[in-house]
Amino acid sequence: MSRVIRAAVFQTAWTGDKESMIQVHEQAVRDAAAQGAQVLCFQELFYGPYFCQVQDPQFYEYAEQIPDGPIVQRFQALAREHGIVLVLPMYEEEQPGVLYNTAAVIDADGSYLGKYRKHHIPQVKGFWEKFYFRPGNAGWPVFETAVGKIGVYICYDRHFPEGWRALGLEGAEIVFNPSATSRGLSAYLWQLEQPAAAVANEYFVGAINRVGVEELGDNDFYGTSYFVDPEAQFVGEVASDKEPELVVRDLDMAKLRAVRDRWQFYRDRRPEAYGPLTAP
Numbered sequence: 016m017s018r019v020i021r022a023a024v025f026q027t028a029w030t031g032d033k034e035s036m037i038q039v040h041e042q043a044v045r046d047a048a049a050q051g052a053q054v055l056c057f058q059e060l061f062y063g064p065y066f067c068q069v070q071d072p073q074f075y076e077y078a079e080q081i082p083d084g085p086i087v088q089r090f091q092a093l094a095r096e097h098g099i100v101l102v103l104p105m106y107e108e109e110q111p112g113v114l115y116n117t118a119a120v121i122d123a124d125g126s127y128l129g130k131y132r133k134h135h136i137p138q139v140k141g142f143w144e145k146f147y148f149r150p151g152n153a154g155w156p157v158f159e160t161a162v163g164k165i166g167v168y169i170c171y172d173r174h175f176p177e178g179w180r181a182l183g184l185e186g187a188e189i190v191f192n193p194s195a196t197s198r199g200l201s202a203y204l205w206q207l208e209q210p211a212a213a214v215a216n217e218y219f220v221g222a223i224n225r226v227g228v229e230e231l232g233d234n235d236f237y238g239t240s241y242f243v244d245p246e247a248q249f250v251g252e253v254a255s256d257k258e259p260e261l262v263v264r265d266l267d268m269a270k271l272r273a274v275r276d277r278w279q280f281y282r283d284r285r286p287e288a289y290g291p292l293t294a295p
């Protein structure tokens with residue numbers, strides 16, 4: 016019998032302050048739940064501006080403890096109320112001065128399932144992330160949620176095929192890729208890399224990018240969030256490149272089984288021959 020997961024991603028623009036940004040995302044949870052979504056992922060660093068356009072210690076104050084900080088707790092209550100799984104990309108303070116670019120995963124009953132910490136940290140013009148984040152050290156968790164097996168791979172991570180594979184090996188059925196990326200830099204990659212990862216690893220990918228130009232720099236975040244299936248087919252339309260949008264799509268898990276039966280990539284891979292990939 017086929018299993019269909021109604022999944023959602025939300026892209027939006029910086030509102031100008033943290034509290035209203037949180038409220039916009041709370042409304043997105045209500046809207047997604049009203050449309051029957053069972054799981055929802057937000058964009059990278061969802062409640063802030065994309066502050067990595069500048070290198071300024073004032074933005075360290077956006078970090079909070081996961082799961083004990085107020086934002087996780089606020090969204091745990093909302094997940095429980097609406098019976099929806101939430102993926103929350105946030106700025107994490109493990110302890111003062113020890114900071115990560117992280118996503119917390121909340122189950123449909125509001126329980127905290129764990130976190131993914133972005134492994135690959137860019138330091139390119141307008142994306143000065145090494146100033147703010149340590150490289151992730153928490154492995155490749157796949158979360159057994161009420162709706163299915165969910166993995167997370169954050170923005171710049173997506174250029175590195177190894178992590179996509181690790182999430183596949185851990186059993187991911189859907190991998191969310193919350194992002195903040197700009198038109199001039201990466202638009203030519205955006206509809207190429209995640210579909211390729213979905214094909215190579217035989218799972219669904221939900222890709223999310225914020226929209227608009229923010230006051231901290233000239234990055235033009237181009238949205239165009241989408242879901243793509245394990246045959247690299249977009250599930251419905253790709254979202255707007257300028258406007259906030261909630262994307263809700265039905266993902267048929269029978270397709271995942273069909274491509275795995277057809278291709279058997281997990282049988283035919285040759286880990287014993289891949290030593291050069293892990294040589295320092």
Ligand SMILES: NC(=O)NCCC(=O)O
Binds near residue numbers: 201
């Ligand atoms: N947020 C982030 O990692 N951006 C880097 C640029 C990119 O990889 O598209």
